[in-house]
Amino acid sequence: MSSAHRFDRGHTDDLMSFLAASPSPYHVVANTAERLEKAGFREVMETDAWDGRTGGMYVRRGGAVIAWYVPDGATPATPFRVVGAHTDSPNLRIKPLPDTSSHGWRQVAVELYGGTLLNTWLDRDLGLSGRITLSDGSHRLVNVDRPLMRVPQLAIHLDRGVNQDGLKLDKQRHMTPIWGVGEVGQGDLIRFVAEETGVAADEIRGWDLMLHSVEAPAYLGRDRELLAGPRMDNLLSVHAGIAALVAASSSASLPYIPVLAAFDHEENGSQSDTGAEGPLLGNVLERSVLSRGGTFEDRARAFAGTICLSSDTGHAVHPNYAERHEPGHHPMPNGGPILKVNVNQRYATDGAGRAVFAGACERAGVPWQHFVSNNSVACGTTIGPITAARHGIATVDIGVAILSMHSARELCGAEDPHLLAAALTAFLEG
Template identity: 55%
Template structure:
């Protein structure tokens, strides 16, 4: 057993605090914004004109997405970008309109939709919190987060003797949580959320509220070398990019950290990677230095985007689900994601750029490719590459239990990832 470096332990403790403070994408964007402002970044308003100076550090937030960038001392209309990208959302549940319901037996329940592709069984019998935003009728946004307030109860084995032969959950009937006792008039979840936010329930004009694991992140195992937490997909990468941009000092590129909402449902939104946000920010930056369409094309052609999302470590109980030759291990460093069908955007040039960054950072690296019988997922990488035309490479950290309410990684790997990202941003 190799001792975990103290710097890695400090990084994982900071990641745990970031996860706890970021139960929704809106919280993640706000926490990142607050940290960056404290580190000397200037907040930009999308509705105002931007006056960008060489050497300046800036951050802009749109809903649950955040983009931060550091300009080099010498910057012009064709300066390329060095970008690390991630996403702020996670598979979960999202409150429906009229979310307070009454179930049989006097149970108060919640009506919610499945968000993304969670491992449904992992959310059973687990205390859950609610978090997100309330928007009042005057257009003001109020972030809100509860403590442990809800639980999806599983049917006892005595009432389903075949449950261990295979569990099938009806997404409408079997995932509704309980959150109290009594009739529907005795309490309303929107009133509870309004009280948490310090507003009147009558003022609420709209809401985006999701569920999150209420259990705190923690290290465990022999030597405390393992780390369990909710929302590692993909706050792990978001946090790694955030810590890298906080201290970025680019040589000749524009260093950028971009974390987008809605990746788990396809990224097609005004704040998702498939939407206009990223391109608009890139264009406005170069436009501040007089860039023409020709200049922008030259900048993008020389740029690099590192898309980071968690990947699969070899599962000790299901080794046959992995490629027999390419087997990422926890603690072995960040992974380079490769897929012949471009579900990941990595190509040979991107792979070489990532290998160089890892070497410069002094961190180990490894490759991930799927077993041919087990199709892989995808990331913001192919979406951003298609939309922007910027060379993109997909990377990440190997974890277990992806899309579970609570996921698992090695303590050292998020630190390795952040160091490699720092090398990318130093271009």
Template identity: 55%
Template structure:
């Protein structure tokens, strides 16, 4: 199904998605909502997978995977039909509360935090911050007596205060921040610690003694916005990598037109997988190094009547597109970029290539992605890092190694990556989703 290149609609939809997703758990909740509206049904991992062709999704904490077998299996392609997979991640660098977080110092109530991922520390200074996360509570009807509840407090609660210039006049010569000493936020005034447990109990509607544990994160409360003279830019937190999580979700919905008709011949099963924990190495029960993707793909094959051999045949016919935001050429630091690979915002998706396989792209995967961009009618750019600078990595190499499938890495152009507030083009979300929709539903 063709994707509508409605720039304003897609830009606002991305803004809404990001502002509603302060944590990986909320991002999965938002994607699940969009999928449910499109007719996808939730499956729990402890349940048997449906044997009839259909559109489904399951969530594992801050990760989600969705698929639609109506086109491939329903048309008789067989359980050995390959997959078209779009992968992304839901986590972003931030400040997360430590288990024992309440304390007081010099008449201020403070919260102890631990930096998560490779965040730009100074971008978190003097910002109004809120709290959000997942709380494990005592519940008689829960699994093993435990239930989880999400909360999202959009109110300004916290602030990591910068030191006044009068007390350190060398700051503008090179600011040095200690993660333990200088990044703790203030959340009140007093000589006694505050009560984070009581606060969490109020947020999720339980008694204080029923709060068992929590995963709580800070987030900037300033809403995302269109900026620039012609409003051609989007300033927002967590664009890395919620812009891809949103585009992938929208692409899957668009790739299946309500009947599962994903492309000519209906020969492959479209899949979306959103992983947590990419920013810290992906080694967890729901990261890209986990069994999440391989196990679900195998269960799709076997639920369709296939054998173990059919599963490996399906993987051999699979192509994976791993999405993570890419670096736009920075006007103030152009020398930090490869001079023959200029990357611009509002100029289309970015193919990511690295000879040392920090990105999984090879010529076969690159060709598949280029054809998808051509099918969608959007331009494609190619990113390569300077040879004397290391580049980051993605979930691509991991998923390629775990599945043996052809894999390509791509992204969308971004400035200020890993800042508390990043920048991308307002025209790019529509092109991004269009390219991914075409990848999931190839015309040939």
């Protein structure tokens, strides 16, 4: 499992730019589309009739994007190679009536999204991002990327036992951010958003807004061998998937149709029209088959030969809590991507999937590691089992080992993003 790859700091630098420019799932999709367009992909609309042309295409819906490349010579029964990921991360999201106050402080009402690690959002400078929907049905992206709000922690003088008894946060009372002092008027936040985006406040009919840390991604450590930043779960995989798909699309010959599927709402169960449990991926793949003159038989053959790598972050061994990990499986940063296994199907990997992943890493010259949970610790899950069950697609769960998962700021090895992208490229090229 020795690596034949030298550290590509340019790839990690580009990931840092992608993270900083993508504070919400809607920005992830917009930035993904921009990168695909530069690589020669074209957007196709779900409401239009699709033709059987070859080349790169993508569909976007809300916070999800599906992209694929049909090579010359592909038949209706040509199988797909899918890289699956997700665009959302745990955070604080704005409630429908956001303007509130307490004891002279102007505050904003928020709802907790996903498995948020609450204490990591305390005393952190927060910006505002997402999208607004206008009266004509169009959307505008919002990104106020400067210190705007803050969730203040109670001073130790007023909570003397905090370091002995642990920090106890009430999700309703203690997580409301402040953004000023004085009188609060209903509609203040949306009027502010209207000014920031250059639209009239009465044109805004809906919003999907959230908070994000404005601290930039950064290299960390004596030798800068670590990377700290927000939303690496799971934009690290989205970014690697884009790079792999673009690289595969330039291959001289492809035995498969490479696909990137980046879904929204993974962090709260994937049950939405843009989540992995929705019909989006299946519709896109089936329409691709049919647009090339395929039949139900061709669809069945193509799906039977399709493989998905569900790429999401996993847990690196924590030096201060090693007892929480499985003793024989301690993934380390810069050790290459991890193969995630859970026999109770929290991950979709089986022995055949292991062989697929190992083969891709071997062709790419990339080291890889095993991950399995401690039997006494509940295992998380991914889009992998959902994709396998919904579409009947053989699926393998992989990812990159990180620390501080679901924190407002996570940590990984600086080499691992490039190693993951190289493995995904080899997988898509077949």
